Amino acid sequence: MGQYIVRRLLQSVIVILxxxxxxxxxxxxxxxxTYLYVSERASQEEIEATRKLLGxxxxxxxxxxxxxxxxxxxxxGMSIRSRKPAVDLVLExxxxxxxxxxxxMIISTTIALPIGILAATKRGxxxxxxxxxxxxxxxxxxxxxxGIMLLLSVGLQLRLLPISGHVPVLAPxxxxxxxxxxxxxxNALRYLVMPGVTIGLFSLxxxxxxxxxxxxxxxxxxxxxxxxxxGLGERTVILKHAFRNALIPVVTMLGxxxxxxxxxxxxxxTVFSWPGVGRLVTNAITQRDIPVVQxxxxxxxxxxxSLNLLVxxxxxxxxxxxxxx
Amino acid sequence: MFxxxxxxxxxxxxxxxxxTVAAQMPDxxxxxxxxxxxxxxxxxxxxxxxxxxxxxxxxxxTLFEIGDDGAxxxxxxKEYSVSEDGKEWTFTLNEGLTCHDGEPLTAEDxxxxxxxxxxxxxxxxxxxxxxxxxxxxxxxxxxxxxxxxTVLTDRYQTPNLRLALISEVYIHCKDSYSSKSLEEAxxxxxxxxxYRFVEWIPDDRIVLEAVEGYTLRPTNFKTQIWRVxxxxxxxxxxxxxxxxxxxxxxxxDQIEAINxxxxxxVQAVAGTRRIYVGFQFGENFKxxxxxxxxxxxxxxxxxxxxVDVPTICQTLLGTTCKRASSMVNPPNDNPNLEPYPYDPAxxxxxxxxxxxxxxxxxxRFETVLMGPRGRYLNDANVVQAIAQYLTxxxxxxxxxxxxWAEYRTLVGPKEIGPLFFLGTGGGTWSxxxxxxxxxxxxxxxxxxxxxxxEWFKLWNSLADIRDLDQEREVINQMLEIFYNDPPWLLLYxxxxxxxxxxxxxxxxxxxxxxxxxxxxxx
Numbered sequence: 001m002g003q004y005i006v007r008r009l010l011q012s013v014i015v016i017l018x019x020x021x022x023x024x025x026x027x028x029x030x031x032x033x034t035y036l037y038v039s040e041r042a043s044q045e046e047i048e049a050t051r052k053l054l055g056x057x058x059x060x061x062x063x064x065x066x067x068x069x070x071x072x073x074x075x076x077g078m079s080i081r082s083r084k085p086a087v088d089l090v091l092e093x094x095x096x097x098x099x100x101x102x103x104x105m106i107i108s109t110t111i112a113l114p115i116g117i118l119a120a121t122k123r124g125x126x127x128x129x130x131x132x133x134x135x136x137x138x139x140x141x142x143x144x145x146x147g148i149m150l151l152l153s154v155g156l157q158l159r160l161l162p163i164s165g166h167v168p169v170l171a172p173x174x175x176x177x178x179x180x181x182x183x184x185x186x187n188a189l190r191y192l193v194m195p196g197v198t199i200g201l202f203s204l205x206x207x208x209x210x211x212x213x214x215x216x217x218x219x220x221x222x223x224x225x226x227x228x229x230x231g232l233g234e235r236t237v238i239l240k241h242a243f244r245n246a247l248i249p250v251v252t253m254l255g256x257x258x259x260x261x262x263x264x265x266x267x268x269x270t271v272f273s274w275p276g277v278g279r280l281v282t283n284a285i286t287q288r289d290i291p292v293v294q295x296x297x298x299x300x301x302x303x304x305x306s307l308n309l310l311v312x313x314x315x316x317x318x319x320x321x322x323x324x325x
Numbered sequence: 326m327f328x329x330x331x332x333x334x335x336x337x338x339x340x341x342x343x344x345t346v347a348a349q350m351p352d353x354x355x356x357x358x359x360x361x362x363x364x365x366x367x368x369x370x371x372x373x374x375x376x377x378x379x380x381x382x383x384x385x386x387t388l389f390e391i392g393d394d395g396a397x398x399x400x401x402x403k404e405y406s407v408s409e410d411g412k413e414w415t416f417t418l419n420e421g422l423t424c425h426d427g428e429p430l431t432a433e434d435x436x437x438x439x440x441x442x443x444x445x446x447x448x449x450x451x452x453x454x455x456x457x458x459x460x461x462x463x464x465x466x467x468x469x470x471x472x473x474x475t476v477l478t479d480r481y482q483t484p485n486l487r488l489a490l491i492s493e494v495y496i497h498c499k500d501s502y503s504s505k506s507l508e509e510a511x512x513x514x515x516x517x518x519x520y521r522f523v524e525w526i527p528d529d530r531i532v533l534e535a536v537e538g539y540t541l542r543p544t545n546f547k548t549q550i551w552r553v554x555x556x557x558x559x560x561x562x563x564x565x566x567x568x569x570x571x572x573x574x575x576x577x578d579q580i581e582a583i584n585x586x587x588x589x590x591v592q593a594v595a596g597t598r599r600i601y602v603g604f605q606f607g608e609n610f611k612x613x614x615x616x617x618x619x620x621x622x623x624x625x626x627x628x629x630x631x632v633d634v635p636t637i638c639q640t641l642l643g644t645t646c647k648r649a650s651s652m653v654n655p656p657n658d659n660p661n662l663e664p665y666p667y668d669p670a671x672x673x674x675x676x677x678x679x680x681x682x683x684x685x686x687x688x689r690f691e692t693v694l695m696g697p698r699g700r701y702l703n704d705a706n707v708v709q710a711i712a713q714y715l716t717x718x719x720x721x722x723x724x725x726x727x728x729w730a731e732y733r734t735l736v737g738p739k740e741i742g743p744l745f746f747l748g749t750g751g752g753t754w755s756x757x758x759x760x761x762x763x764x765x766x767x768x769x770x771x772x773x774x775x776x777x778x779e780w781f782k783l784w785n786s787l788a789d790i791r792d793l794d795q796e797r798e799v800i801n802q803m804l805e806i807f808y809n810d811p812p813w814l815l816l817y818x819x820x821x822x823x824x825x826x827x828x829x830x831x832x833x834x835x836x837x838x839x840x841x842x843x844x845x846x847x
Contacts, residue, residue: 031734038737039456042769046455047737053448081365083511092527148558156562163566164559165552166529273554275528283362283528286730 005309012305019301020071020294024064032056033288037080054080067294076298077291079284086295090277094299095170097276100268101261103192104200109254112204116211121238123216131208138205143264147198147271154194164273167191195272199264203257210253214246221245248318255311259304350567353846356546356829357569358839359560363528363553366511369495370442371451376573378452378493379839380531380551384425384516385495386541388416388435389488393834395657395753397488400541401430401496401517405488411481411791412464414491418472424498425521425536432474436466437499439476447507457490460761481788483796486755519544519842528553545845564589564824571831573839575822577643577703589826592833593644596821597654597751599759600701602694602711602814605742607774613743615692615720618681622810627675629665631718634816636667637710641703642820649815651804652763654835657756659804665815672718681719689719696724696746697732702819708746711814739772747772748819753836756800757787763812775812 027033034051042050051057055066070077076087119131155163167188173181218224219242227237266278277296284292351357364377372381388402402416422430442453443463449455457463462479469475476491501515514522519542520533531551535544552569554560560572561579565586575583580591604619611617618624638646648664676682681689694715696708705726712722722744727735735741749770752758762770764784783803790796807813823833831844 030731032738033734035734035737036730037450039452042455043459044767044769046459047769050450050455053450083366083368083371083507089527148556151559151562156566159566163562163568164554271556271559273529273552273556273559275526275553279528279555287365288730288734 005313008309008312012302012309015305016298016301017068019297020067021064023293023297024067024290025060027285027288027290027293028060028063030288033290036288071298076295079289079292081284081287081289081292086289086291087299089280089292090295090299092171093275093277093280095174096166096168096274097262097265097269097278099168099170099188099192100195100199100265100274100276101258103196104203104261104264105254105257107196108200108203108207108257112207113211113250116208117215117238117243119208119212120215120219121234128212132212135205135208138201139209141201143198143202144267144271146201147195147268150194150198151271161193162191164271165191166274195268195274198271199261199268202264203261207250207253207257211246211250214249215242218242218246244318248315251314251318252311255308258307259300262300262303351550351570354547355550356548356571356841356844357550357552358571358573358841359552359554359563359569360573360839361553361555361557361560364525364531367514367522367525368449368451368507368511369438369497369514369516370447370449370453371511372453372495373451375837380533381495381514381516382518382838382840383520383533383549383842384514384518384522385497386422386517387492387494387496389492391489391492391752391754391836391838393832393836393838393840395755397485397492397754400492401435407484412478413467413475414478414487415469415473415475418474419541420472422517424501424515424517426498426501426515428498428500430496430498430517431471432468434498435474435496436468437503438496439463439466439494441502442494453494457493460490461487481791483755483757483787483793486757486761489752489754489758518542520549523548542842544842549841561824564826567826570826570829570844571839571841572824573821575824577641577822580643580822583824587827589824592823592825594821594823594833594835595646596819597753597836598701598748598819599649599652599654599751600707600746600748600816600819601649601652602816603741603745603747603773604775604812604814605739605745605773606776606812607739607742609740610742613693615690616743618679618690618720619692619743621679623675623679624681625811625814626809627672627679628715628718628720628814629811630668630672630675631720632711632714632814632816633667634664637707638817638820641706641710642817643822644820646817646820649817651807651815652751652813653756653759653800653804654751654753654818657753657759657800659801659808661801662804662808669714669718676719683719687719688721691721691723692743693723693725694744694746695732695735695741696726697729698726700729700732701746701748704746707816711746711816736772737769739774741772744814745772750837751818756804760784760800760803763807773812777806777810777812780806 034047034054034056037054038047038050055063078084079086079089082089115131119128122128151163154160167184169181169184169188224237224242227241265276266282269276269278281293281296360376362374362376364380365371365373369381369385372378386401388400389397390400392398401418401422403419405414405416407414418432424430441447442449443458461482464477464479467475467477496517497515502510516522519536519539521536523532523534525531530553533549535547554563557574557576561575561583563569564572564583565588567588575591583589583591604625606620634648638644650662650664651658676689683689694708694712696704698705708724708726712724715722736747749762763775763780766776766781780803783799787796787799790799821837825831828846829844830847831841834840
């Protein structure tokens, strides 16, 4: 197991380096970023001075190596725009994005599991048809459209929830102010509902379909028939025998889910004015604030890779037949 | 039992919901403004965009203030005088000025504000260091007394232009900034304007609080909250819900919804940003389709008649607009020049005469029109419309649209053409400010690489003209040259739309500034 973890961690380093190289090249190939940091009326001398100042006059391999040297030291550079350490900027915004992502995961999982099981156990009935129809709708709706529709109907017309904005919970807690975080929680939930549903609905629908198909497969297994023939109650058969085995593909999906939801926050954070990493990265890309983009890429890659490793470990725990080697 | 508990829960939630929603609405002491972008940092020398400047202008005073009519009004300084050679500008400050931390604001602080922005060691790339100081030929500062300070420059410049540029430099106290690192200074601004900084939650809001006893400008609201709402539909929804008082950049297709809401109305102003299609003269485009044809003055004049600008405004920008007759904003433009009318028959006639008749396939020549997406009002659609108008008169035009972030990096090194769509900021206070785009054949903003000898000869002659009437004459002459040998396909001054709550008495300005200290409840 230990050897497996070490090997996976080494693979992760290669993945992270590959991702940073790709993003670095993409940002530079899209034009000289210097022009985004000079006035429209800047002279050629001023443009050249700024290029030198920002280090964009150096050859690309030198710039990338310089970034790697910093990375090894844990220094991801300073934001060109705000003159703060890039990693600090990302970490400042991360709690807001985590709140949104975790909330979306919670609703997508807690609702998907029971309705997926319900659809499987009531296969061919109106329940099954209705749930699958809704799941299809959930997967078909683009998140930017859903977000704006929710905002206009629930926020503006019905005035049930705030239209946009954010009340922090994790950030004060991470600062050590647990009581502020907790006191913010009720109001924060009101701000979370619409953006959370917007990014979580697609996953909810997909997970519900996955749970259903996984359950159907397990329910057809011999050991389930045996359990039933032993006279066990249907509830026990489903929850104790079938559900645990049906969970394996779902857990695999949940690991990828986090990365999927993180990528989905970019649009949702923009629609709901949510001050998270998604918007930070979007702005940084637009402004070619390369250190901030790179810091976000490193952090997100690290999170994604770590979660996948965690999922693999859980996978082995759920199914003793699986051996990690 | 379960049902009754559920009903109770639903009722409880229902009762609490409106309370919380109502809690975010602005009260009579609070003014909430929503813009699409956040500030990058809170250092006055780092201000780069209009959205940033709008906030900083309320936190920091300036020596003079550019009024909404283009007039320049005393602010921190009560008067100024100019040396005989026009190179030294001496300002006399009002007495008893202080910064927000209580430190007295004197001439030494004004000098420090300029010097700090200009110091290469600080490496500022904001508007002051990158545009204003080079623009005035800044050489340094001289403190002439407690309340007298002189800006030293290397050349004469027409007074309105120089004063307007100097009025963009934010003034702060020396002690509160010299003791801080750049990072610290960028987090906690200590200003000299009517509002003090309270809080910045990045990408969410900036909160300002009125400075008690501030007499130079009114502070009708105790608190200003500048929210960041990037999505236009969300800004509109917040305005209609009554949660914000002013929003910028209303999309034309949502004007009606706001006006019908009974809560807010849209104020449309003819902005000062000049929108045009540039004809590229740069040699690096000589192999590009249509390049040779576009070098001919007759062809460029002919194309002016091919585009129906009023219809573009009406259908794509949601408002009526008058076509530009030059690169200068009214009322500083040449009153004798009439905008080119839409007359496709005349365009065709002139193209025939220029030696570009229609071929058998109906095409005179082919070209490419480059344009941005996401920078100017409905830009990509306007580009498509212009290309179609040109194609209609036989100039088969292909569009090449890029996202603004990429397009901007092509604009700087002038790698756009042979036709390109662009907008550049202008002002209401001086024709020369608008004309400075073409200050030299190799000027950074001469994106077309236009090189009309007569124009640049006259531009250089302006440096020796002190008489304002004579200056006006030369300007009019230059604008005629521009009109008759156009480097731009003249379009319009970009209209700007602001959504304004009906509870507010405030008028939007033409120059994209949101100056709102004077707003009050109706």
